[in-house]
Amino acid sequence: MRIFAIAEDNGELKCPSCLWRVSRLYVIAKDEKEARKLYEEEGAGLCADCLVDMMVEEKYEIVVPEK
Secondary structure (H helix, E strand, O other): OEEEEEOOOOOOEEOOOOOOEEOOEEEEEOOHHHHHHHHHHHOOOEOHHHHHHHHHHOOOOOOOOOO
């Protein structure tokens, strides 16, 4: 899974968690196509602040792939 940024042409999105207006929302998905689908069909996506809060609360671990 990766984090993908979703941006709209008008630059005004609303985070469904905190309701702030932001220029980008972030979606965790397997690829960009799935991220866009989750955003468009399910309203998935969080602002950067809410995404980090969720990752801390849920005890996410970041694994850096070896090159």
